[in-house]
Amino acid sequence: MVRGGDIRVSFQQGDQGLFETASGGSGELAVPMAWAFGSGSRGVTLVGLLAKDTYLESAVSFYARTSSLDITPGQQSLPSTSLLQAVGQTNGVRKCFPCHATGPVTFGEQEVAVAEPGVWCEACHGPARQHTQAAARRDVPAARRLIRRLGGLSGERLNQVCGNCHRPPAGGEAGNDFAVAWNVRHQPPYLERSKCFAGGKLSCSTCHPAHQELRREDAGFYRDRCMGCHQAKVGHSRPAPTCLTRPGPDCVHCHMPAVTVSSQLTFRNHWIGVYGGDQALIPVR
Ligand code: HEC
Ligand code: HEC
Ligand code: HEC
Ligand code: HEC
Ligand code: HEC
Ligand code: HEC
Incomplete structure (x- = not known):
């Protein structure tokens, strides 16, 4: 080059x-x-x-x-x-x-030692030595106690766990300019802006179930996640928007638009909302 x-x-x-x-x-x-x-x-x-x-x-x-x-x-x-x-x-x-390795990192003069390259169990569940030792002794109650359990965490708490690495843009609140396309790669602050999040039940694992690969280009999978909450709305006091009553739409295509930041990279806008025209960064409401 x-x-x-x-x-x-x-x-x-x-x-x-x-x-x-x-x-x-x-x-x-x-x-x-x-x-x-x-x-x-x-x-x-x-x-x-x-x-x-x-x-x-x-x-x-x-x-x-x-x-x-x-x-x-x-x-x-x-x-x-x-x-x-x-x-x-x-x-x-x-x-x-x-962020890209699991466990402690030590910097030597000529080399860096990582416990495990890549994002593995302990990156999310915390140190597991005592847990595995207890499990080896077949002390199940201790094994259960000596590991960070993530099931049942609130959306907010789980966002913090994921947000350790899927962090907000540099510069803190001030850096959080939603008009900047590159910031879309930092999902937690976007998701938190969504009205869906304010309901208290939405978290990263709603759409990214633990231990599974990212579902790409799978409109039906994400639609099922949306409908898990929005189904109930149909037919209530407020008339349902037409998008909810038509069969089989690609919900995220309109409500979580893809944002292209360069010819090689596209990120999904995690601020779930109603977008107008070509605007893919800040919802009209
Ligand atoms: C990227 C983060 C992440 C990584 C890496 C990860 N987990 Fe999890 N794990 C989770 C989340 C989130 C849950 C809660 C799932 C839910 O709410 O349904 C979970 C749940 C579990 C549970 C059920 C108990 C609990 O904490 O709720 C076990 C057991 C488990 N993970 C084991 C593992 C093992 C073993 C590995 C490595 C092979 C691993 N996990 C890697 C995020 C992770
Ligand atoms: C220790 C840091 C760390 C934590 C904690 C973490 N991630 Fe990640 N995540 C990464 C990195 C780094 C990548 C980029 C892929 C890679 O290099 O492995 C990534 C990639 C991803 C991807 C995209 C995968 C793809 O195929 O493009 C998703 C989705 C994801 N993480 C979700 C989560 C969720 C949900 C949680 C919380 C339960 C979480 N991550 C916690 C570091 C982390
Ligand atoms: C605060 C945690 C954090 C830091 C610091 C960080 N990354 Fe990442 N990185 C991530 C996460 C989370 C992802 C996945 C989401 C995304 O693409 O932004 C990622 C994605 C990537 C990817 C694309 C991975 C893929 O799966 O295709 C590369 C390459 C990368 N990072 C390199 C770097 C390099 C080099 C540095 C240091 C200059 C760095 N990162 C610093 C968290 C971090
Ligand atoms: C955990 C439950 C939950 C999930 C999952 C969920 N939502 Fe929501 N959503 C809500 C709640 C609660 C509101 C706010 C109350 C309302 O307007 O119905 C809301 C509001 C909305 C709004 C109105 C936003 C506005 O600014 O007026 C849109 C659009 C929306 N959701 C689309 C989606 C789409 C698309 C998905 C799937 C990608 C989804 N939601 C997934 C709970 C959820
Ligand atoms: C309402 C559903 C939903 C929720 C909740 C959600 N995501 Fe996503 N996420 C998606 C969709 C849809 C994609 C794009 C999938 C594809 O490539 O087709 C995606 C893609 C990603 C990617 C890959 C990079 C990108 O932008 O395409 C990462 C990393 C990621 N999500 C992290 C997170 C984290 C961290 C959270 C919690 C703060 C989260 N997501 C919550 C739906 C969701
Ligand atoms: C072709 C784009 C498009 C698709 C696909 C789409 N929507 Fe919409 N949606 C809109 C627009 C535009 C509005 C705002 C106008 C309206 O209320 O009809 C809206 C409004 C909404 C609202 C807010 C209703 C309110 O006023 O409180 C919810 C919730 C919603 N959509 C959910 C979904 C879900 C879930 C799916 C997938 C089953 C979906 N949408 C598919 C464009 C779309």
């Missing part, structure tokens, strides 16, 4: 591992890439060690939709005129690890 005028950025696999290399008029810079982030369902971003204690997020990521390389989200507007700028950025890269 060409960056900052005439700087070429590429990846090379050699005996010493995978390197990201920037080359241009002023020479060449090669950074060893040590970690790959993302399940790959949308994309993968590589992270490397630039120098002692300095981690680098590559400026170039792999995108699944197009099976191609392009600029990493968040780096589109950074300068890229030096070799160092062209390979990536070093701000806050340590923070990637706790």
Whole structure:
């Protein structure tokens, strides 16, 4: 990929591992890439060690939709005129690890040790050593007590569990500008705005049952979730909207519109509402 005028950025696999290399008029810079982030369902971003204690997020990521390389989200507007700028950025890269791995993370001078790469049981249920020890002793009451149980949590509490990683946009409340398309990737604050949420029964697991893959392009599955609550409304004092009485509509298509943030990435707007015209960010009501 060409960056900052005439700087070429590429990846090379050699005996010493995978390197990201920037080359241009002023020479060449090669950074060893040590970690790959993302399940790959949308994309993968590589992270490397630039120098002692300095981690680098590559400026170039792999995108699944197009099976191609392009600029990493968040780096589109950074300068890229030096070799160092062209390979990536070093701000806050340590923070990637706790969200994309399970258990404690320790940063050494040359390497990062994670208990388990990826999001596994203990990322949601908390530390489980005492629980598994109790289970091995067949002490069922203790085993039940010594694990964080998630069934039966309120929507708000479960949102917090998921929200540890599916966090609000950077900048807190102030950063929460619903007119910014990229913010749609941070689901909890959007869901919380929905009138459906105010009912107190809606949570992430209503539509994303625990331990299951994300249901993609499955209008019927999501319609069943909506109708679980909205069915009862039909025929009550207020006349039902026509969308509820017609058979088989794709509810989320209209009420949770897809928001395209780049040619490779689309996120679903989790602010459930009535949208007008082409507007997909803020409901008209
Ligand atoms: C606060 C937690 C958090 C931090 C910090 C974080 N991520 Fe993520 N990341 C997530 C979550 C949650 C998702 C899934 C939702 C989404 O796509 O935004 C994700 C998605 C991704 C994906 C797409 C994954 C896929 O399945 O296709 C990549 C790649 C990625 N992150 C890389 C990084 C890198 C590199 C960093 C550090 C610069 C980083 N993330 C920092 C939580 C985090
Ligand atoms: C992304 C978060 C997440 C991960 C990862 C996860 N779980 Fe769960 N788990 C949940 C949620 C949420 C519930 C509650 C389900 C419900 O309300 O129906 C749950 C429920 C359970 C329950 C029923 C008891 C309870 O807590 O309500 C067991 C047992 C369980 N999970 C085991 C596991 C095991 C074993 C793994 C790893 C293989 C795992 N979970 C990974 C989120 C997760
Ligand atoms: C430890 C951090 C963490 C927690 C806690 C967490 N997630 Fe995630 N989640 C991620 C990351 C990171 C990804 C991106 C995929 C990947 O790299 O594994 C993701 C991806 C997803 C996806 C998209 C999967 C896909 O195929 O695109 C859904 C849906 C999801 N999470 C739902 C939840 C729900 C619901 C909860 C709470 C019960 C939860 N997550 C808790 C980190 C987390
Ligand atoms: C856990 C129950 C629950 C689920 C699931 C649910 N809703 Fe709702 N929804 C509500 C409640 C409660 C309200 C507010 C009272 C009302 O207007 O009926 C509401 C309101 C709405 C509104 C009116 C919004 C407004 O601003 O006037 C729309 C549109 C809507 N829901 C669509 C959906 C769609 C589409 C789905 C599925 C993707 C869904 N709901 C899933 C409970 C739910
Ligand atoms: C009312 C249903 C509903 C609820 C509740 C819900 N989601 Fe989703 N979610 C969806 C739909 C629909 C999609 C898009 C599925 C597809 O790709 O076809 C989606 C997609 C996602 C994705 C993949 C990225 C994207 O935007 O397409 C993540 C991550 C995610 N949801 C996280 C969450 C989290 C975290 C919560 C709780 C704060 C949550 N969702 C609550 C319906 C819901
Ligand atoms: C073609 C787009 C479209 C589809 C598909 C659609 N809706 Fe709607 N819906 C609307 C519009 C527009 C309104 C507001 C106008 C109205 O009330 O008729 C609305 C209103 C609503 C309301 C608010 C009613 C009120 O005034 O309190 C609910 C709840 C709702 N829809 C749920 C659903 C559910 C559930 C589905 C799937 C079975 C669905 N919608 C499918 C466009 C759609």
